Amino acid sequence: MSVQEVLPLDGVAARPSGDYRADHRLVAEMVKPGSKVLDVGCGDGDLLQLLETRGIDGRGIELSREGVNRCVAKGLAVVQGDADTDLVNYPDDAFDYVILSQTLQATRQPKVVLENLLRIGRRAIVSFPNFGFWKMRLQLLIGGHMPRTENLPATWYDTANIHFCTIKDFVQLCDEINVKMERSVALDLYGRPVPLNLPWWVWNMFGEQAVFLLSRGGGK
C-alpha cells in the first residue's frame, strides 16, 4: 500500500476548539458510538471522558500512578500498566477499538505494541507527533540540535520519547506488518487538518502530528 491510497477522514473540519484537544476530538469522531474502547496511555483521562460523553464504554491503561489515580478519582475504569508489557494480558478481540494517543513514540517496542493493538482491538487508532514536520527538520538542519517543539519540549537526555518516527516511517511499518490504513489525518501546528488533496510529502512536511485509523490487513 502506498501513502496516496490512504484516505483522509471525511467530515472532520477545523472546529472551534472546545475543552478537548484537537487530536482527541479527531480520535473521538473516528469511534462509532456504543462501541467498547481501550485507551492505552490514557494520561489524565481527558480522551476517555470525551468518549464517555459520546456513550462509548471506555477503559484505560496508564503508566504513571498519578495519572491512574486521577482517572480513577474521575470514576473512569483505568488500570496502572505498561503498554510494552501488559497488553499481552488482554485477550484477542476484547475491544472494538484500541487507542494509542501520543504514546507510540514512548514505547520500547512500537512494532510489537502496534501488533498487540490490532490483536486486542478490531480496529486501532494511533496518533503520534510527526518527526518529519518542517520545524523539526529545520532545527536539525540549521540549528544542528535535536528538535524541540511546544508539544515536545523535553531535551534529548530527559525525554520519554525514545522512538520518534515520521508519517512516512509509520506508513512503512503498517505496510510491513500488514496493517490496513482505513483513514488518516495530519494536523498542522494549530490542530487543523492538512488539506486533503495535497500530495503525501506535504503531509509529512506540514503535519505536526498524525492520526491513523487502522484495521487488520487481509492475507498477503
Added chain:
Amino acid sequence: MGSVKSIPSPAISADERSHEVDHPSSLVAHFGTEQPLRLDCGVDLSPFQIAYQTYGELNADRSNAVLICHALTGDQHVANVHPVTGKPGWWETLVGPGRPIDPKHYFIICSNVIGGCMGSTGPASINPATGKVWGLDFPVITIPDMVRAQAMLIDRLGIDTLFAVVGGSMGGMQVLQWTAAYPERVYSALAIACATRHSAQNIAFHELGRQAVMADPDWHGGGYADRGIHPHRGLAVARMAAHITYLSDAALHRKFGRRMQDRELPTFSFDADFQVESYLRYQGSSFVERFDANSYLYLTRAMDYFDIAADHGGVLAKAFAGIETRFCVVSFTSDWLFPTSESRALVHALNASSARVSFAEIETDRGHDAFLLDVPEFFDISRAFLQSAGKARGLSLEDR
C-alpha cells in the same frame, strides 16, 4: 538483671467476652435446622446465627445495599462504638456521615463472619448438641463459607443484588469470592489490599501465630473455655507477630525509631526499653480483651485455604468469565503482606475476562494497615468509584 514484665492480663473477664459471643450487642439473624449452612468441609452447620449491623435505609427498589466485609480481627461494628473496647468503629474513616460510604445514600450492612467471636456462630459459641463451647469441635471454615453465610443473610434481608461489596485484606478476599460465586448479585466490587490466594509467606506467618496460641499451656488443646481461662499470652504473641506484618519498616522507623520508652538509658534487661516493644505489647494485650483464641485459629486457617484460581481449574480468569460487575482494585506501595503484584495479577485476570476494572496503587509508607487509616487519596478513589457506579445504577446520590 532487672525484672522481666510479661504481657499484662486482660482487663475484661472471660464472662464479658462470652456474652458478646452468644448475645451480641447488634442485630442477629438466626437460621434454624431447616436452613443449614453447607460448609466446604462437608459439614452442614445448623442451627447457626449471624450477627450484623446496618446503617442507613434500604431504598424502595432495594438497589442501594452495600455490604462491608471485615478483615481477620474485625467485626460487624464498622461504624459504631465497639461494645467491648469502647473505641470508634473500625472503618469510620471510610464508612459514616460525610464519608465515601455514607448512610445517607446507602443501606450499609456489615456482618461478623462465620467462625468469628462477636456474635456469629464460631468456635467460641455454644454447641447446641453438647451444651458446651464448640472449641476445636467446630468445623473448619473457609472464605467461601463466610460468603455463603453472608448470602443467606442478604436473602433474609430481602435483597437480591448488592450495589457494592467492599472489603480490605480478608474482607477483600470475601469481596472477590462474592464476585466469583454470585456475580449477578454484585453490581460493583471494591477490593482493597487483598489477593486471590494466600501466599506461602502469609501462610507461614499465620502458622507462627497459631503455634504461639497452641504453645500457651492455657490453651488446653482448644478446651480452655470449659476451664474458664483464655490463652491470652499465646494469642497476644500471635497478634504481636501479625501486627508487624501489617506495618512497614519505614512506618516503624518513623513512628518509633530506636527511641526509648520512658527512660534515657537501656536497663540491661528484657523489659520493654524501646518504644516499639511497648507498642507491640500494648497491641497484643488489648487484642486479647476482645478476641477468642480459637476463633483466631479458624479465621487464619480460612485465609490460608483461600485460592480462587484453584476452584476454577487453576485459571484465575475463568473465575470471572463474562462478569458484569464493576471492579475497583486498590493496593498500597508499602504493603508487603498483600503486595501490589497480587492486585496486579487479579487485574490481569479481570482484563482477560473483559471485566470493567479500575486499579490504583496508593503511595504510602504505612504498610498493609493503610487501608484502615486516614489516606485521602484512597478515600477520593473509593468515593469516585462508588459515585460513578451509583450513577450507572441509577441511584440518587444527591443530598437528601
